[in-house]
Amino acid sequence: MSAATPALPVRAERLWAALLAATLMNLPLGSVYAFSVLLRPIEQELAIPRSALSLVFGLCTAGFTVGSVGAAFLYRLAPAPILVLASALAAAGGIAMAATASGLPQLLLGYGIVFGTGGGVAYILLQQGVNMLVRRRQGLVNGYIVSLYPMGAMIATPAFHACNEAYGWRTTLWGLAGVLVACGVAAALLARHGGARLIPPQSKTPAGNTATGPAVLGATFFKLSTTFFLAASAGLMVLSQAREIVAAYGGAATLAVAATTGITGAIALARISGGWLVDRFAVPHVMCAAHGLALGGGLLVILLPSPITAVLGLGMVGLGYGFVSGATAGGIGLYWRPADYGRVAGRTYIAWCLAAISLPVLAGYLFDITRQYDTAVLIAAGANIAGMAMALTMPRRGWREGG
Numbered sequence: 186m187s188a189a190t191p192a193l194p195v196r197a198e199r200l201w202a203a204l205l206a207a208t209l210m211n212l213p214l215g216s217v218y219a220f221s222v223l224l225r226p227i228e229q230e231l232a233i234p235r236s237a238l239s240l241v242f243g244l245c246t247a248g249f250t251v252g253s254v255g256a257a258f259l260y261r262l263a264p265a266p267i268l269v270l271a272s273a274l275a276a277a278g279g280i281a282m283a284a285t286a287s288g289l290p291q292l293l294l295g296y297g298i299v300f301g302t303g304g305g306v307a308y309i310l311l312q313q314g315v316n317m318l319v320r321r322r323q324g325l326v327n328g329y330i331v332s333l334y335p336m337g338a339m340i341a342t343p344a345f346h347a348c349n350e351a352y353g354w355r356t357t358l359w360g361l362a363g364v365l366v367a368c369g370v371a372a373a374l375l376a377r378h379g380g381a382r383l384i385p386p387q388s389k390t391p392a393g394n395t396a397t398g399p400a401v402l403g404a405t406f407f408k409l410s411t412t413f414f415l416a417a418s419a420g421l422m423v424l425s426q427a428r429e430i431v432a433a434y435g436g437a438a439t440l441a442v443a444a445t446t447g448i449t450g451a452i453a454l455a456r457i458s459g460g461w462l463v464d465r466f467a468v469p470h471v472m473c474a475a476h477g478l479a480l481g482g483g484l485l486v487i488l489l490p491s492p493i494t495a496v497l498g499l500g501m502v503g504l505g506y507g508f509v510s511g512a513t514a515g516g517i518g519l520y521w522r523p524a525d526y527g528r529v530a531g532r533t534y535i536a537w538c539l540a541a542i543s544l545p546v547l548a549g550y551l552f553d554i555t556r557q558y559d560t561a562v563l564i565a566a567g568a569n570i571a572g573m574a575m576a577l578t579m580p581r582r583g584w585r586e587g588g
Contacts, residue, residue: 200318202379207311207330210273210372213364214304215337217245218449221428222345222442226354233289235429239549241292242425246541248301249308253531256309260383260527266373268383269310273369275303277362284358305534311372313527314381316518324515328460331514335453335507338424342446385524405520406529408579410536412472413513415572417540419479419565420506423448423499425545430499430558436492444496451500452507459511468516472509472576476569479505483566487559502565509572520580544568 220242228238252272259268279302282295312330319326341361348357423430427448431441455475462471482501485494513533521529548561 198318198381199379200315202375203311203315203318203381204326204329206269206372206375206379207315208333209368209375210269210307210311211330211333212337212340213361213368214276214308215334216341216345216361217242217249217301217304218335218338218424219341219345219445220245221424221426221445222342222349223354223357224426224429226349227292230354231286231288233292234553236546236549236553237289238292239425239546240542241289241297243542243546244293244297245301246421246538248298249305250531250534250538252302252305252307253309253534254305255302255531256306256313257528257531259306259310260313264377265310265314265381265383266377269307269376270369270373272303272306272310273365273372276300276307277303277365277369279303280358280362280365284355284362305531307369307372309527309531310383311376312530313383314376314379316523316526317383317385318379318381319518319523322464323518324460324462324464324511325457326460327514327518328457328463328511331460331510332453332456332507335424335449335456338449339446339453342442342449346442383527405580406532408575409468409513409516409520410533412476412572412575412579413509413533414536414540415568415575416472416476416479416506416509417537418544418568419483419502420452420510421537421541422545422548422561422565423503423506424452425541426548426552426558427499427503429552430562431492431495433552433556433558434486434490434492434495436495440492440496444499447496448500448503452503452510455504455507456511456514459508459513460515461511462508463512463515463519467581468512468519469576469579469581471512472579473573475505475508475512476572476576477505478508480566480569480573483562483569486562487566490559498562502569505569 224235224238227233228235279295279299282299283292286292286295315326315330345357348360427445428441431444459471479502482498486498517526517529517533544561544564548558551560552558
């Protein structure tokens with residue numbers, strides 16, 4: 186009589202817990218998009234020019250990209266909760282270092298490299314965990330996840346402004362470090378409760394099965410990344426410097442802060458909507474229309490410059506970027522299989538990094554020279570035109586549709 190094969194324990198899978206973990210961690214990480222609120226007080230206290238401070242934001246996105254790409258190499262080193270907690274503590278440590286900065290080098294190291302890298306690792310770990318659990322509406326779910334950064338900025342912008350005015354920017358950063366620690370602990374516990382894994386079980390990966398969708402570095406990847414890069418160049422310029430752009434067009438401080446908050450909120454909604462749309466329409470069509478919306482916003486600012494049109498135009502640019510970002514996150518889920526999601530997404534964020542260190546930094550440099558943002562807005566409009574053309578070269582079908 187042969188012995189029965191012992192049954193493997195059933196692994197609890199709770200998508201809601203994985204989504205809540207991603208929500209709690211990514212909201213404070215999204216405060217990076219509220220960096221424009223920190224520009225003026227740091228500039229005044231440390232006498233650092235605007236272009237150099239723009240480089241801090243650019244380096245932070247570079248660190249985020251390094252963390253995003255590197256996260257896939259950590260999957261097998263430790264369980265997801267441990268990795269999430271470690272990356273959250275690293276991000277908090279970077280912010281604490283920036284809070285004690287006496288000059289540009291410490292800001293670059295703390296805020297740019299340490300915070301950015303820790304945040305990138307945490308982001309991909311949580312996103313990969315969710316995608317290993319989600320079974321339907323991948324576009325909507327991933328659109329929601331990428332919306333959390335601008336949602337976090339929408340919360341952080343008025344909070345940072347109020348704290349800067351009352352206590353100074355250093356206290357603002359210390360508060361952010363504390364929030365990152367608390368949210369990191371909560372996210373790690375939720376990741377454990379949710380039962381999300383970072384790699385598929387061996388029993389579900391038959392030997393010789395190589396059907397993983399398009400090549401990670403193939404034509405589809407480069408077309409998707411380029412379309413995303415062109416939208417992000419314009420969108421990140423708006424996100425990183427919205428407050429100062431509105432002020433440059435004559436807007437009062439209150440209007441500038443309100444516009445920054447409203448724009449980040451609109452981008453968050455657009456990211457969710459962009460993911461939802463690619464569940465229903467072809468990815469290239471959604472992306473082309475989104476670039477067209479951003480182009481209209483840029484032309485509005487160029488042709489009818491005023492405080493009100495600046496707010497409306499920048500909002501349209503931000504919305505276009507948000508739709509493209511959500512469509513990119515959803516498109517990865519449609520073009521590639523769940524086990525590859527984090528690996529592909531991490532490499533896609535290289536385009537986000539390049540966008541952050543191109544037009545936003547150039548816009549800061551042009552402002553230092555001319556005290557205006559007109560040329561930067563014109564360049565952004567050109568990027569949107571190129572993005573419309575590139576989007577239409579992408580495939581309409583993904584692996585789930587047999588394409």
